[in-house]
Amino acid sequence: xxxxxxxxxxxxxxxxxxxxxxxxxxxxxxxxxxxxxxxxxxxxxxxxxxxxxxxxxxxxxxxxxxxxxxxxxxxxxxxxxxxxxxxxxxxxxxxxxxxxxxxxxxxxxxxx
Amino acid sequence: xxxxxxxxxxxxxxxxxxxxxxxxxxxxxxxxxxxxxxxxxxxxxxxxxxxxxxxxxxxxxxxxxxxxxxxxxxxxxxxxxxxxxxxxxxxxxxxxxxxxxxxxxxxxx
Numbered sequence: 513x514x515x516x517x518x519x520x521x522x523x524x525x526x527x528x529x530x531x532x533x534x535x536x537x538x539x540x541x542x543x544x545x546x547x548x549x550x551x552x553x554x555x556x557x558x559x560x561x562x563x564x565x566x567x568x569x570x571x572x573x574x575x576x577x578x579x580x581x582x583x584x585x586x587x588x589x590x591x592x593x594x595x596x597x598x599x600x601x602x603x604x605x606x607x608x609x610x611x612x613x614x615x616x617x618x619x620x621x622x623x624x
Numbered sequence: 625x626x627x628x629x630x631x632x633x634x635x636x637x638x639x640x641x642x643x644x645x646x647x648x649x650x651x652x653x654x655x656x657x658x659x660x661x662x663x664x665x666x667x668x669x670x671x672x673x674x675x676x677x678x679x680x681x682x683x684x685x686x687x688x689x690x691x692x693x694x695x696x697x698x699x700x701x702x703x704x705x706x707x708x709x710x711x712x713x714x715x716x717x718x719x720x721x722x723x724x725x726x727x728x729x730x731x732x733x
Contacts, residue, residue, distance in 0.1 A: 545720065554630075554712050554723030555667065568720050571625070602666060604721075611655060613721060615666040 514539070516616035518603050524622045525593050533588045533619045537605030544586040545613065546578060547602040555602055561586050590621075598623045626651045628715045630724030638732050643700040645727035647713035655716050656689055656696045661726070662709040670698075670711075703731050 517536045525531050537544050543562045547555035557570035561580035575591045584605075590597055600620050604613040627650040637643050647656065655674045659667035671680055673689035673696060680687045686699045696713055710728045714721040 543719075547721075547723075552725075554628075554714075554725045555721075557720045557722065560720055568718060570720065611657070611672055611716065612669045613657075614669070615659075617666050 516541075516603055516605050516614050518601075518616035518619050520619060521617065522620045522622075524624060526624055527593055527595060529593050530589065530591045531593060531621060533590075533601050533603075533621070535586045535588070535603030535605075535616060537584050537586070537603075538607075538614045541605035541607045541614070542584050543606050543608070544580060544584065545604045545606075546586070546588045547604065548572070549600040549602055549618070551599070558588070593623045595623050597621065626715065626717065626722050628713060628722050628724040630713055630727055632727055633725065634728050634730070636730045636732065637703050639705060640702050643703050643707070643729055645698050645711050645713075645729075647696045647698075647715075647724050649694045649715045649722075651715075651717070652693050653715040653717060654693075656693075657714045657716060657721065658687060658696075658698055659712045659714060659723075660709050661712065665709075667712060700729075703729070705731050705733050707731055 519534045545560040546558040549555040559569045564580045577589045580586045600618045602618045603616045657672045658670040661667045678689040684701045688697045710726040712726045714723045
């Protein structure tokens with residue numbers, strides 16, 4: 513079982529560009545959540561996907577969007593990147609009816 | 625909106641000393657989860673508490689959930705160098721996790 517896998521592991525982008533991050537959930541998991549973790553801070557909830565629809569959203573602007581595919585994998589898209597978007601982006605998955613979240617190793621995004 | 629606060633932000637202890645981190649929520653929680661993140665790593669689930677006043681133990685770790693389900697604590701007895709990392713509490717009400725800012729533990733051998 514590969515657990516939650518994210519790609520890429522590191523990424524450098526320029527202000528104004530767009531980025532797509534990818535996540536494959538743990539086998540058997542159908543719910544995927546995305547979190548942004550700034551240096552020295554706790555993860556902040558961006559949104560959650562279940563059955564290919566966004567079910568919950570945190571306090572993030574519309575520049576942050578996502579998608580979930582029929583195989584439960586997910587993408588996080590960020591448009592018009594700002595320097596403040598530099599952070600570790602974490603994907604977490606859980607199974608139906610379960611509360612324990614399994615996190616991927618994250619994608620370290622640097623905006624310059 | 626819902627907020628989860630954790631104290632202290634940092635704790636340096638000598639190996640063998642005890643360690644405690646405290647977590648407080650602005651609202652009543654349906655459950656609280658604890659995660660550990662090693663330097664350069666990702667959060668790893670430790671435990672979930674659901675019932676008011678619940679106490680759970682994992683070897684040297686003791687987790688408590690307050691009677692009002694708004695606060696929690698993690699206590700480590702006789703710390704070891706392998707305990708180094710940041711400990712996060714995360715409150716859950718509607719399935720999404722609201723994390724505290726974490727307590728970073730350093731252990732001097």
